[in-house]
Amino acid sequence: MLENVALGILVFAGIVLFYGVIAIHDIPYDIAKHRRHPHQDAIHVAGWVSLLTLHVIWPFLWIWATLYREDRGWGFGGTGVAQPDANLKEELAALRARVEALEKPPATAAAAEQGGAS
Numbered sequence: 001m002l003e004n005v006a007l008g009i010l011v012f013a014g015i016v017l018f019y020g021v022i023a024i025h026d027i028p029y030d031i032a033k034h035r036r037h038p039h040q041d042a043i044h045v046a047g048w049v050s051l052l053t054l055h056v057i058w059p060f061l062w063i064w065a066t067l068y069r070e071d072r073g074w075g076f077g078g079t080g081v082a083q084p085d086a087n088l089k090e091e092l093a094a095l096r097a098r099v100e101a102l103e104k105p106p107a108t109a110a111a112a113e114q115g116g117a118s
Contacts, residue, residue, distance in 0.1 A: 021051070021055075022051075024055075024058075025047045025048070025050055025051055025055065025058065026044075026047055027062070028043050028046075028047055028058070028061035028062045028064070028065040029043050029044040029047050029065070031062070031065040031066055032044075032064075032065040032068075035065070035066075035068055035069050035070060036070045037065060037068045038068065039064070039068075040065075043061055043064060043065050046061050047061055
């Protein structure tokens with residue numbers, strides 16, 4: 001009786017370990033998918049390959065998946081999204097003012113024509 005319980009525990013532990021390894025290997029792909037990583041398919045395939053290497057390359061996949069973020073790109077640097085947007089809004093307002101000034105007819109030429117015609 002006790003041998004059957006021990007065998008059942010061993011089988012249960014083996015199944016949990018097997019599915020645990022399968023679930024763990026996919027974590028870098030989930031990170032890459034959440035961050036909209038441009039190489040998420042390669043990270044997914046490399047995760048499956050890492051099963052063959054007993055997860056030796058898995059930490060490198062984790063690093064590769066976490067290096068990219070959609071809002072700042074690669075690495076730790078970057079100015080962020082808010083600063084370029086503020087500069088672009090100011091530049092757009094200045095360009096609109098210049099276009100409006102260029103589209104207005106020149107007042108001096110119109111006045112000169114009216115004064116010369118009289």
